Amino acid sequence: MAAFALAFLGINSLNRLTVQVPVHGGTYAEGVVGQPTYINPVIAASEADRDLVALLYASLYDLAEKIESEENGQAWKVRLKENAAWHDGQLVTSDDVIFTIEKIQDPESRSPLAAGWRGISAERVSEREIRFNLAAPYAFFEDNLRRLYPVPKHLFADIPLANWRLSLYNLEPVGSGPYRFTSSDTRRDGYITEYRLAANDAYANGRPYIDTFAFKFYSDEERLLQAFNLAQIDGVGGIEPSLLSRFRLRYQLLSLTAPRYYAVFWNGSVNPVLKDKNVRRALAQAVNKEELASAIFGGNAVVSYGPIPPTFDTFNAALAKDTSFSKEQAESLLENSGWKRDENGLRSKGSGASKAVIEFNLVVPQVPFLKETAEYLKTAWDAIGVKANVILLSPQDVASEVVRTRNYEALLYGNILSGNPDLFSFWHSSQRFSPGLNLALYENKTADKLIETIRQTGDQGLRVKDLETLQSLIVQDQPALFLYSPNYLYVATRALRGFELVSLVTPPDRFRGVERWYVKTARTFQ
Incomplete structure (x- = not known):
């Protein structure tokens, strides 16, 4: 009994003198209904595509060291971070940004982003600086930068735009985001069942805490719910309120306001x-x-x-x-x-024809x-x-x-x-x-x-x-x-921490700050 009391006092003292902090490690798996087809920011077509883009690519806003408005909002200058790099080790440059915008604007790409970049030109100031010239002042141009995910020119420049949708880089992307592609599983009928991503040690905003991020794909919500209840996945986004009662495992509900x-x-x-x-x-x-x-x-x-x-x-x-x-x-x-009210109880006016x-x-x-x-x-x-x-x-x-x-x-x-x-x-x-x-x-x-x-x-x-x-x-x-x-509803296991968002614009925005998510902790002295 004395030994037990001493052990209890020791643990209690340790808890008072230390704090719990996030550490690197662990795996997180999210379930998604749908299939990836073009994991390419220029031509991403499905919700699954856009989700993976948000993890595998970095937005220009995140890659920027400095953003300045000039000429009353008719021109904007962006300076890239010195350490911004692609997953293959090459540096992200202004040429990558300009190349991406040109492809978005090219009608042959049929990019869903084209409307937002109409009438905007981008010019190279230096290897790390780009100047955007607008046809008219636009007070909200910074949001364009948040939605622009540059692609690597050195990998796509020699591929004819007409063949971009055939490129293997759409399914095995080389990006600059918090996670990098490692492997995927595909059934014999061509259905992609899982993507596995690894933390990017060289991410411009810092290495993510979670080592491995998995995406598991399902054909319908029924299978998605079943996977969560069997502890095969840890998170599900965009849940309808009516489905919440069907989650059997303990979970945390993250309710985010949306515009x-x-x-x-x-x-x-x-x-x-x-x-x-x-x-x-x-x-x-x-x-x-x-x-x-x-x-x-x-x-x-x-x-x-x-x-x-x-x-x-x-x-x-x-x-x-x-x-x-x-x-x-x-x-x-x-x-x-x-x-x-007429003879049928309906509101009417006039008569006959x-x-x-x-x-x-x-x-x-x-x-x-x-x-x-x-x-x-x-x-x-x-x-x-x-x-x-x-x-x-x-x-x-x-x-x-x-x-x-x-x-x-x-x-x-x-x-x-x-x-x-x-x-x-x-x-x-x-x-x-x-x-x-x-x-x-x-x-x-x-x-x-x-x-x-x-x-x-x-x-x-x-x-x-x-x-x-x-x-x-x-x-x-x-x-x-x-x-x-x-609101946008995100269901996650109670092990997930570091999810700090209170609002988002589009569903893939739930991954803003994903590098701060964690599932492993340790105690350290205060």
Whole structure:
């Protein structure tokens, strides 16, 4: 007993005199639904591609020692870190950066990044310095640098761009990121089951703590969940709230805010009834957005009131005070606007051939939380005499057939901002048609002018003031019913530490700071 007491006192003293610190070592495995095809920043096509790019390549922002704005934001100069190197040991230079941008801009690459680099030229200042020249000042250009992952010119320069998608470097990449490719497993039918990555000892931001990072690929969520519950993987990203109850092992839930919102976008050019602003206002008043967000996401979403998510510091907080749910007010607004209930209980106006009924088709991507949202909306609108016909389509068909052609009366869809309040792609009138993302086909000259000024001015005070005005203007025009901004959910074993993010822009951003993740610790004296 005395020996036990002494041992206990010794352990207790050790705990008081020491602290637990991260150490190098261990393995972490993440599960992903899908397959990698082009692990190449210029042509990455799938979510799996972009996830691996974020680990195997370093962004220009991370490779930069210094970033300077010149000429009121119309020119930017970047100086690379002296120790930035590719996984094969060669240094990252300005030639690699310029080469990457030229390939992104080349139409033959069909790069999904091309739109963000249109009208921008890059020139070599020295081996470690690049100057970017913009056609017009752009206040948010630093976000372009965060999204640019240079590729090694010495490996790709001699490959014709038409053959890039055939290159073995797309599946066995040589990057400059925190991890380097070591091996992969592929079934006889060609299905890739696993990628294994090793910590990059020469990473510009410091060697990662975790020695080995594995990616395991699954054909569906069912197999993914089973793998986690069998302790075959340690982390899963982008989880739907409805699936959380199916995780059997103890886990930690990391809920990250994201610059996105979901809304119903009205298209009055296809259904003239939706041109009536009072109809659109009544449809908004009939929806209890707080109840909707809580029912679907629990505490992992916030109500959205306008074109900028509430999580942004530039959000116009006054909008939240002006929005209220009231079925009675919605019905009263329709009644006073001449929309009376007909023999079928639907709101209508006129008679005979000129009779108009408030009925529309609502196109919805076949995603569980969006399907649940559509059912809630349909019930809320039924209560005020409005009929919504829900049309469920695959996300791929919605993107390629519906959004591209603007062939919808109403569309339940999401917008993802680039981490900054640049609303040009989503609300400027020049973006009403594909490839623009103005899904409400919104057109307002005052809004256009504000959007243009916001993205060009270097005056932060003026930008904030103009953003407040712009948000109020768009909300007053009612081009969409803004619903909610859900968080990005990441499930990990309780062994994972060092995950410091509280927000992200795109799913691969969860790996920002991955070099600080750790699963091994040791005690050291304070």
